[in-house]
Structure formats: structure tokens, C-alpha cells
Amino acid sequence: MRIGYSFWGFLGEGITDTPDGGRSHRATLIDALTAAGHDVVFLQTDRDRVEAGTELPYTWEAHGFPAIDTLMLEWRWPIPGRNTTPCETPGHTCDLHRQADLIDFYTRDGLPTILWDKDRQLPADDGLRALGNVTVCEAALHPSPGAESLLFPVADEALDQADPAALTARERRWTLAYVGNQYDRDDCFDRYFAPASAIHPDHLVAGKWNDTGRWPHVRFLGRVPFSKVADLYGMALTTILLLPDRHLTSGQMTQRLFEAVLAGCLPLCPAEFRSADRLLPDNLIVSSGSEATDLIGDLAVAGPAQRAELLAACLERLDLMRASRQVKTLEELLTAGADR
Known part of the structure; x- marks a missing residue:
């Protein structure tokens, strides 16, 4: 055709x-x-x-x-x-x-x-x-x-070749990172990322965020070349999947999920995301900023085997995409x- x-x-x-x-x-x-x-x-x-x-x-x-x-x-x-x-x-x-x-x-x-x-x-x-x-x-x-x-x-080859143990064995410079633009994400950012980043100072946000005055403690880098996205996630232990309300209620996941997972970065998903368990394991679904903060802290001290097991569960669910x-x-x- x-x-x-x-x-x-x-x-x-x-x-x-x-x-x-x-x-x-x-x-x-x-x-x-x-x-x-x-x-x-x-x-x-x-x-x-x-x-x-x-x-x-x-x-x-x-x-x-x-x-x-x-x-x-x-x-x-x-x-x-x-x-x-x-x-x-x-x-x-x-x-x-x-x-x-x-x-x-x-x-x-x-x-x-x-x-x-x-x-x-x-x-x-x-x-x-x-x-x-x-x-x-x-x-x-x-x-x-x-x-x-x-x-x-998500490319079949990328999923088939991903090795959870090798990916999670990498050194992680940042405990928490997000790569993406501000558009309609303020509410989700307020509920999840802002509280977590206040406790975990080794974090960053890359993307176009013009209105940031309400979050003076957050490290905003501005836009980065697309070629650097995988590198940033590859240096981050976790990310939080920030989504507009219209995506949360319809269960629409952006590319941020597989960009992070394929770089070995563990994604935390807001509980408001409809049918979240179809795309992520229950262990990575959070219902508040404090829960996200605690989970990030736990993952920071978790062993490589535990993180690899979680990443493998993410890769398995990515088969849907x-x-x-x-x-x-x-x-x-x-x-x-x-x-x-």
C-alpha cells in the first residue's frame, strides 16, 4: 500500500x-x-x-x-x-x-x-x-x-537487545532527572517532581520551561539537543513521568517512558495515570510527592539486582508499545x- x-x-x-x-x-x-x-x-x-x-x-x-x-x-x-x-x-x-x-x-x-x-x-x-x-x-x-x-x-530490536543487568550496572550521576517541555505539566510537576527534587538535590530538568519562578530549588538546564536525551537518562537513576491531565485520564503515555527505560533509568508513574499497571510494575506507581521521594531514596540504596528486576519488568510491559x-x-x- x-x-x-x-x-x-x-x-x-x-x-x-x-x-x-x-x-x-x-x-x-x-x-x-x-x-x-x-x-x-x-x-x-x-x-x-x-x-x-x-x-x-x-x-x-x-x-x-x-x-x-x-x-x-x-x-x-x-x-x-x-x-x-x-x-x-x-x-x-x-x-x-x-x-x-x-x-x-x-x-x-x-x-x-x-x-x-x-x-x-x-x-x-x-x-x-x-x-x-x-x-x-x-x-x-x-x-x-x-x-x-x-x-x-518502540523498535523491536531495541526491546529485544536491552539487557536490564547491563543497563542498571552503569554509574548514575543524577538521582532524578526529567527531559521534556513544560506544556500543561505544571500540576503534575507540583504534585510529584517538585517535592522529590527538594529532598534529592542531585537532580535536573532539561527542556523548555519558561515559567519556573515557583520552583527556585529545581535545577533547570533549558533545551538540549535530541542526541543528548539518551545520555541524560543514562546518567539518571530515576525519572518521574510528567503528563498533562488529558493524558493521565486517557492512559496516554509519551515517549519519555521508553526513552528512560532503554537507558536504564527507572520511571516513576503517577497513580492518576489510567491503567498504569499495563505499562509499569506496581512498585514504580506512586500516589504522592512524598511517596515518590521515599521510593527514589529506596532505589538509591537498592542493589543492582533489585534495580535490574524492576527494569526487566518495565521492558516486559513495553511489549505493548x-x-x-x-x-x-x-x-x-x-x-x-x-x-x-
């Missing part, structure tokens, strides 16, 4: 000043689809080449409308001052109107369309949900009514869409 894929971001390392978390899993999904025999053409600007100067062995068609069997959209939404302004305006990005053009040309003409609402931004009453040729997917264990579950994929599983889900949805 030839898939026209629309996304606004990078497949490679990209640039530092970007919030594109898709770099951790987008190429994983595309490569798995290609390995399964599908042909993928990208329908937005090749930002890897234009902005990062990286040439990658994929196919782009940024302006035309090539022949495809299915359209797949990583959903874009209006961001005032960025993609809602006229073209050629300083700071303008063309992702939103290109997406609209693709929908007008392909989707409204009846082509099967997968709309992957990765940040749960598609309004519940959006007319696209009612179109018979559109399948809405969310990266959640409990997607919205009418939507399907398509989780962020395995790339081959997500490709199978997509193929089932694509086949159903073609049959409609």
Missing part, C-alpha cells in the same frame, strides 16, 4: 529549538511500515534537509498531490502567531494550511484517511470524525469514543478503510 504521510517535524536529530517529540518514534514507525512492504511518501516540508541540513533516504512531495492509497496525518492544530498567520510572515509555518489542502484533496474526495491525534487536540465535535473514510487514532490506552488506539512505537504491534494495528485499520 502507498501511504501519504503528513507530519511537521523531523525524522533525524533535527534542531535543538523544537518541541518535536516525534523524533523518538517517527522513523521507527516508518521503517517498520517499509519493512512490512509498504511505500511511504512524506507530504510536508523536508525539515531534516531544510533546517537541519540532513539528507535522509526517504521520499518527500511537499507541494503536490501524488497518487496514494491512504492518507495518514499526524494531526496539526492552530497555533496562534505560528501557523495561523499569512505565508511569508516572520515565524510562519505552513503545516496547518498544507494539512487543510491535503484533507480537501484526498479526504473529502473519499480516500481512506488515518488521523493520528497524537496530542489529543482534535475537537470532539470536529466534522472529520463523522466521515466514513476517516479513522481517528490516539496514542492512548483509552482513546476517545470512536477513536482507535495507536501507541507510540512494540513497533510490530503498532504496524499490525495500522494494517488492520488500513485494510478496513480500503474495504469501506
Whole structure:
């Protein structure tokens, strides 16, 4: 099947000043689809080449409308001052109107369309949900009514090759770390990370956090290159999975889980996360900042065997996010869409 894929971001390392978390899993999904025999053409600007100067062995068609069997959209939404302004305006990005053009040309003409609402931004009453040729997917264990579950994929090879004992045997410079941006995470940060970091001073936060005055004790590094994410987690004993409320209630886990686990960093998950035990062992699910603080302290003095056992349990549960599983889900949805 030839898939026209629309996304606004990078497949490679990209640039530092970007919030594109898709770099951790987008190429994983595309490569798995290609390995399964599908042909993928990208329908937005090749930002890897234009902005990062990286040439990658994929196919782009940024302006035309090539022949495809299915359209797949990583959903874009209006961001005032960025993609809602006229073209050629300083700071303008063309992702939103290109997406609209693709929908007008392909989707409204009846082509099967997968709309992957990765940040749960598609309004519940959006007319696209009612179109018979559109399948809405969310990266959640409990997607919205009418939507399907398509989780962020983890490469099969990475899971198969991960060695819990070797990963947890590494020296850890930081007791607690988080890599990610502030967006809608203040409540979770207040409940969990802020109390824990007050007791464990050997911590850090990397990412875009503009409003930090209420946490003067926290060490904020600012944004770091994507290539450094694994290194930071590889130097940290633990992380806390900070999630917006809309992700907590739907059981939508971000890439931070597998980024940490594959680097041997033990992830603590808020108890508010729906069906948390499907992705993490009960030992790493915490219900308060004080509980997180105590658990981090216990893990800091735990033996390598205990930490390896916990990491092995995390790796086992990551099988749910395995790339081959997500490709199978997509193929089932694509086949159903073609049959409609």
C-alpha cells in the first residue's frame, strides 16, 4: 500500500529549538511500515534537509498531490502567531494550511484517511470524525469514543537487545532527572517532581520551561539537543513521568517512558495515570510527592539486582508499545478503510 504521510517535524536529530517529540518514534514507525512492504511518501516540508541540513533516504512531495492509497496525518492544530498567520510572515509555518489542502484533496474526495491525534487536540465535535473514510487514532490506552488506539512505537530490536543487568550496572550521576517541555505539566510537576527534587538535590530538568519562578530549588538546564536525551537518562537513576491531565485520564503515555527505560533509568508513574499497571510494575506507581521521594531514596540504596528486576519488568510491559504491534494495528485499520 502507498501511504501519504503528513507530519511537521523531523525524522533525524533535527534542531535543538523544537518541541518535536516525534523524533523518538517517527522513523521507527516508518521503517517498520517499509519493512512490512509498504511505500511511504512524506507530504510536508523536508525539515531534516531544510533546517537541519540532513539528507535522509526517504521520499518527500511537499507541494503536490501524488497518487496514494491512504492518507495518514499526524494531526496539526492552530497555533496562534505560528501557523495561523499569512505565508511569508516572520515565524510562519505552513503545516496547518498544507494539512487543510491535503484533507480537501484526498479526504473529502473519499480516500481512506488515518488521523493520528497524537496530542489529543482534535475537537470532539470536529466534522472529520463523522466521515466514513476517516479513522481517528490516539496514542492512548483509552482513546476517545470512536477513536482507535495507536501507541507510540518502540523498535523491536531495541526491546529485544536491552539487557536490564547491563543497563542498571552503569554509574548514575543524577538521582532524578526529567527531559521534556513544560506544556500543561505544571500540576503534575507540583504534585510529584517538585517535592522529590527538594529532598534529592542531585537532580535536573532539561527542556523548555519558561515559567519556573515557583520552583527556585529545581535545577533547570533549558533545551538540549535530541542526541543528548539518551545520555541524560543514562546518567539518571530515576525519572518521574510528567503528563498533562488529558493524558493521565486517557492512559496516554509519551515517549519519555521508553526513552528512560532503554537507558536504564527507572520511571516513576503517577497513580492518576489510567491503567498504569499495563505499562509499569506496581512498585514504580506512586500516589504522592512524598511517596515518590521515599521510593527514589529506596532505589538509591537498592542493589543492582533489585534495580535490574524492576527494569526487566518495565521492558516486559513495553511489549505493548512494540513497533510490530503498532504496524499490525495500522494494517488492520488500513485494510478496513480500503474495504469501506
